[in-house]
Amino acid sequence: MLTFSEENHLKAIFHLERTLPNGVSTNALAKEMETKASSITDMIKKLSEKKLINYKKYKGFKLSQFGMETAIAIIRKHRLWEVFLVEKLNFSWDEVHEVAEQLEHIKSEKLTNKLDAFLSYPKIDPHGDPIPDEDGNFPKIAKILFSECQVGDEGTFIGVKDSSPIFLQFLDKNNICLNAKVKILQKEAFDLSLKIEINNNTIMVSHKTASNLYLQS
Amino acid sequence: MLTFSEENHLKAIFHLERTLPNGVSTNALAKEMETKASSITDMIKKLSEKKLINYKKYKGFKLSQFGMETAIAIIRKHRLWEVFLVEKLNFSWDEVHEVAEQLEHIKSEKLTNKLDAFLSYPKIDPHGDPIPDEDGNFPKIAKILFSECQVGDEGTFIGVKDSSPIFLQFLDKNNICLNAKVKILQKEAFDLSLKIEINNNTIMVSHKTASNLYLQS
DNA sequence: ATATATTTTTAGACTAGGCTAAAAATAATT
DNA sequence: AATTATTTTTAGCCTAGTCTAAAAATATAT
Ligand SMILES: [Mn+2]
Ligand SMILES: [Mn+2]
Ligand SMILES: [Mn+2]
Ligand SMILES: [Mn+2]
Numbered sequence A, B: 001m002l003t004f005s006e007e008n009h010l011k012a013i014f015h016l017e018r019t020l021p022n023g024v025s026t027n028a029l030a031k032e033m034e035t036k037a038s039s040i041t042d043m044i045k046k047l048s049e050k051k052l053i054n055y056k057k058y059k060g061f062k063l064s065q066f067g068m069e070t071a072i073a074i075i076r077k078h079r080l081w082e083v084f085l086v087e088k089l090n091f092s093w094d095e096v097h098e099v100a101e102q103l104e105h106i107k108s109e110k111l112t113n114k115l116d117a118f119l120s121y122p123k124i125d126p127h128g129d130p131i132p133d134e135d136g137n138f139p140k141i142a143k144i145l146f147s148e149c150q151v152g153d154e155g156t157f158i159g160v161k162d163s164s165p166i167f168l169q170f171l172d173k174n175n176i177c178l179n180a181k182v183k184i185l186q187k188e189a190f191d192l193s194l195k196i197e198i199n200n201n202t203i204m205v206s207h208k209t210a211s212n213l214y215l216q217s
Numbered sequence C: 001a002t003a004t005a006t007t008t009t010t011a012g013a014c015t016a017g018g019c020t021a022a023a024a025a026t027a028a029t030t
Numbered sequence D: 001a002a003t004t005a006t007t008t009t010t011a012g013c014c015t016a017g018t019c020t021a022a023a024a025a026t027a028t029a030t
Helices: A004-019 A026-033 A037-049 A065-088 A096-103 A109-118 A165-173 B004-019 B026-033 B037-049 B065-087 B096-103 B109-118 B165-173
Strands: A053-055 A061-063 A154-160 A181-187 A194-198 A201-205 A213-216 B053-055 B061-063 B154-160 B181-187 B194-198 B201-205 B213-216
Touching: A004 A026, A004 A037, A004 A061, A004 A065, A026 A037, A037 A053, A037 A061, A061 A065, A065 A096, A065 A109, A154 A165, B004 B026, B004 B037, B004 B061, B004 B065, B026 B037, B037 B053, B037 B061, B061 B065, B065 B096, B065 B109, B154 B165
Parallel strands: none
Antiparallel strands: A053 A061, A154 A181, A154 A213, A181 A194, A194 A201, B053 B061, B154 B181, B154 B213, B181 B194, B194 B201
């Protein structure tokens, strides 16, 4: 049985591996977990002992198959609970992450799968992230950041990179909502800000904002 | 912010105070928590430090007003989640307690109150126990154990004292279900077993069983 | 190739929450 | 009232998970 801390570390390694496919470093994980490198070394030893990661001293680490399955199961729970909170309890998309951080650690496969059924097997969570099924499978959704788009690109706003309440509330305030139709009209060379058309409104978004919004073309 | 362990101790003290209204002893709580008296002394000091209980060395302890409110809030969450699991996710009444033991520690007042609303403000949980409202109020339901009844007594089976899976499954097997109409037909002097009529069936129940079933007359 | 900088690990400390064994306080019996 | 039994607390040890500071390994730059 894994502790909350072990589960949180696994999840963080999973997310880091997407940008660091050749292995995660102690410092990278320390930064992600907002903790110290020495604490990571200790935890990494525990996870390695439990066969959740492959680790060679000084050489970084990677999730094992077992660790990968475990991490995906936690992410599945996190995202299902987020859907529950939004769809059934009328939470807004900026309120759910914090609560889901707690709910993702509830240990009951039966609960997870019954919740999945109760929600009619949702495929994406309130932030556009894919929800793994019971077997851990989920599609890799093709998407690029607004900030990487070319002028003229069109598509649908289908997800956020940052899902902090402050960013999500900012999007709400600017009527930038999931599944909106988007067209990149102009890119300012000076500050990389974008002029976009979104749901027939024309607005400016900063580079920082653009680099946290995903477009599916 | 309380730890799981602190919350579990508070809950146990709350339940013990039902039968020990003049204060709970270290040993009584150790037995209830299936731990050692020395561990209880340590925990009691922490809870006292946090003003959750009133404690004088060697003299036992009692929940403070604040401790009482905190314990009731946890019990409210436990019972609401049990209702959710049965009503919405089709768990059976013997499966919910273990999962609710985890869910009761989720910290979000908003979640608790939205869940309450989603469930249409249920008054009792799947085992017949009353659910405190947002302000911590709940009715004291008048009920007596079958084992304390007299021959001829009639009423409704409205709750269980023991809610362990093994006991609940035993009740299921014998078609003893909540809200059944009951009449005490006979009491055997030898072993205190009862002959009862329940939903128009006549069955025998042992003293042990009878002392875990509540009747409302 | 050597010196310097960076990263990673180790060593030792601290807190929370358990434990056992012994001491101290209280309760029960003679 | 004194002795014995029980209950409660203390003292000291353990593990998990964090920290700081120092040592060791690796990477970078002369
Ligand atoms: Mn989230
Ligand atoms: Mn999400
Ligand atoms: Mn229960
Ligand atoms: Mn219950």
